[in-house]
Amino acid sequence: MSKIIGIDLGTTNSCMSFIENGKTTIIPNSEGAKTTPSVVAFTHDGQRLVGESAKRQAVTNPMGTISSIKREMGTDYKKKIGNREYTPQEISAMILQKLKIDAENYLGEEVKQAVITVPAYFNDAQRQATKDAGRIAGLEVMRIINEPTAAALAYGLENSYGQKMMVFDLGGGTFDVSIIEIGNGVIEVLSTSGDNHLGGDDFNELLAQHILTEFEKSSGISLRNDLMAMQRIKEAAEKAKIELSSMTSTVVSLPFITTTSAGPQNLEMTITRDLFNRITRELVERTILPMQNALNDARLLPAELNKIILVGGSSRIPAVQDKIKEVTGITPSKSLNPDECVAMGAGIQGGKLSGDVTAMGNYDVLLLDVTPLTLSIETVGGVATPLIDRNTPIPTSHSQIFTTSSNFQTQVEINVLQGERPLAKDNKSLGKFKLKKIKRAMRGIPQIEVTFDIDVNGIVSVSAKDLASGNMQSITIENGSHMSDEDIERAIHEAKQFEQQDAKTKERLVFKNDLETLMSRVEASLAKHHKEIDKTVRTQIKNELNQLKKLTKKVQFETCPDAQFQEIKEAKQRLEDSAAFLLSMGE
Template sequence: MASIGIDLGTTNSCAYTVEGGRPEVIVNAEGGRTTPSVVAFTKDGERLVGTVAVRQAAMNPDRTIASVKRHMGTRWSKAVDGKAYSPQELSAMILRKLKTDAEAYLGQPVEDAVITVPAYFDDSQRQATKDAGRIAGLNVLRIINEPTAAALAYGLDNGVPQKVMVYDLGGGTFDVSIIEIGDDVIEVLATSGDNHLGGDDFDERLADKLTRDFQAAHGIDLTADRAAHQRVKEAAEQAKKDLSALESTTVNLPFLAQGPAGPIHFETVVTRMEFDSLTRDLVERTTTPVVTALNDAGIAASELGCVLLVGGSTRIPAVQDHVQRLTGKTPSASINPDECVAAGAAVQASTLAGACTGLVRADSLLLLDVTPLSLSIETVGGVATRLVERNTTLPVHYSQVFTTASPFQTSVEVKVLQGERPMAADNKAIGTFRLKGIKRAAAGVPQIEVTFDIDANGILTVSAKDLDTGKEQSIVIDDSDRMSDAEIEQAIADAAAYAAQDEQRRASLSVHDDAQRLLAQVDAALAAHGKELEKAEKKAVQTDASELRRLLNKRPAGFTKKQREAAAAAQGDDTEAVQAAAERLRATAADLLAKGEDTAE
């Protein structure tokens, strides 16, 4: 039974297999090397996928669905004839066609597949992709990152150990990865990206310009006419492709609209200079992820052995020029940007299925991907205590021992977070569970081991175990609990924008926690040894303790979202006052605290 590799793209999808020791493209039923990621439903209830769906899109726009990949891992759905279709279901229709075409092309059943996703897809998006494969009747051997697959395809013919940048600008997503290619090892050093940037955005910019030009010339708004607007979008996409090779192109759309005097034809010339001006900011948006990936990998652009361009949108000359300016290297033209991802996935599928590819030994190829965002749990004071750092190599198994914050706790709530901020309230809560049956003991005595396990597909399992009683509870973070792509982008953007504020808040919280502990120690010492103090000394301790308690009670030690702005504005003077009051109390109660320590010994 054959295994295949699938690049499930926003605009186009592609399938490969390994034959005679080499990756080979699977030509679809229409004779194409790639299949448009488009699904349509006719009024008669027939389902169309791929090229045939694209051909009727202008006449049937309400029943034609494209760019589903941008909605993976979300609750978005598309209703057609009263039935709502999820992104997984629509993606499964595309995968089913790829599977059927592969079986016809190879002449044998196909079940096993490796499916690729953008490196910056979060866990819910990966799980949704895996579910789509299962719905399509595929046994998904592995979900791997697109840049990793592209680097694998490149490394097959370029076996020299080196560090490679994969700049992947597809139809709907952009990501950049720094990858090290070694002997039978493809290791991702760092990844970054933008899940809402791709060829669709370039098409939209040009389509909007054409629509405005038509309205200026004829006074008709084409956005009100779905069929006409779809034709403009298709013309914009074709013009974009033409301008990758030509300095100018003509957009010709006969009978585009109906005016008072009859049909209106639209013809205009678009130059590459105009197109570059319209999309310059989109190209510039790729700069920050490139710089971030290089910094996270700890290398300079000059250390790169090669820059690989992946995705059809990298054919845009302005994109190629931008990459060369950023890296100082001429991008490699040795791989097909439309097909290399599927080719690499096919090699991995063949390896995982136990077949000998003739390129690598069965089971010898090791792909080491990374997690796109840091993972943490909420601890005392609303702090996000990080267990797994962003860009940690997968798979991950990490444990850390925590304890209780209150005396005689018999249960603890474990809140799992994803994001880069130090405070729990500023990160995304992706799952919560409660560990019960903890042995009753004083605060700080129980030993609770929290473990994060992330498999090679990026699926996360979190468990908590009381090391004394052996009680254990775990949770698998599933679709509904995960972050959306927009939330991931916002999490990293917030971390950069508010880094200074976060550090100040963390310092403030540390001061307040130290003061709370000091108060608790003084109260305990007063209860045990207060009678041994002189009246004036005892009064001084109580006065300073009351002042510190008053300051601490003015506001909570933690920060809720509603309190954030007020706390951030007030915390400077307030923190200094708390710190000063704590120092006074520590000095006044020095002898008393010493008595308490002597008693404890």
């Protein structure tokens, strides 16, 4: 059976892993890094870039660069690039497609299946969108697993004795906190809570706004309509945030941020950790209620927790860690790598599904997850009537009898909701389900049994049965953010078209490595054997080496024009031919 890889599809960065020789291994991307920026860009000449190459050019192409798309999953948001609109699923699929290709290159085999993680607080639409993204990328999504649960799975492999823990997951765009019990080969999620719109992006934004305001005060210049300057400030804010996790102050220095009649203007200011904490205090305070809710739902006091583990890059912020200790009285553990542990847990789940995890001996654990949000139905007066309570173990099923509210009614419409608010309008509507061809009768007489199922992925499905006739009818979720099969097939077709470009990019990166190796070898051989070869030959080799260095100076191999790349290839071939005798002498 082929490998089932685990993917942490993150707001800021993504990561992947698999089971190898009984251990979880992080899969590096084509650039050799363990995490890949979740960034997609469309260049002016029509190329599509994903990952580090997309992030690098964001300053010069802010309108064509898309980041933090995970925050829009499950919504009607579309990003317009040129004459084409892209859904969050399609953009996410581009990130997944790069991860898939990089994994195939690393493993040396085709990757068809994956376990993908999502925030525990993702609703049904967001989970469906994640599955759609995987399908577009050419992956069969074997399981959707909650991020904190995946982190606990990674932790539980090495720590399988009985204990209760809090998983505090503050990533780039989302925040989750889960209470999990590990013991006797079982990892059981007791409760989960969170905020789908709290993460590192918000810390970056507040700091960026402070930098903008202070520059405006000191210079009288507003940069808010300068897209390139704004992108530079956002990147500087993120860099400063990261540095302030290990230092008490940092300097934001952006030379030539803009030009006025007085000439080029520079932006430079010192940001202290205390200042950063004051700017972002409200965001840190927002982590308190989810922690308290998760503890209350699990019916635990903070003192009953054995450990708190940190997940997500933003959990490194010192003020966040201080707040955790203030609320719980426990110093958070740093035993797991916050950037990699979610992907590791997904890889373990993938190994369990493929059978590879059996090699892990005593560490084979059972995972019991919960649904994060209450599932309700809208009833008379716009009230949300709960059917399945939040933190119910999944998979689960619940049936309830409904009837008609009018005489001789031939159909009923049921609005299914996710959320914790008492009124329907304040919750997320998953869709309006219609049961038609009900036998005409006085109101209150027909009995319609509606069954709601939540599967292991946390995805909701619905069936309905008219008890009078015994007929079963399927019910469709009419969800505005859900892509139709036709839309998905079209997106799959477009994704395959980009495989040629991805193959071309890979070819160029391999060529670049070969080229650098060749030039290094020629230089070393010239230094060692320069007295042993004819002066004319030596001069020719030096000239061709220098020409090649000149041609490749500051060249972006992935994106340079075909003609330029061809010129470099020909120059490399000339150097190889001229230096063949020299290289055969050894270095």
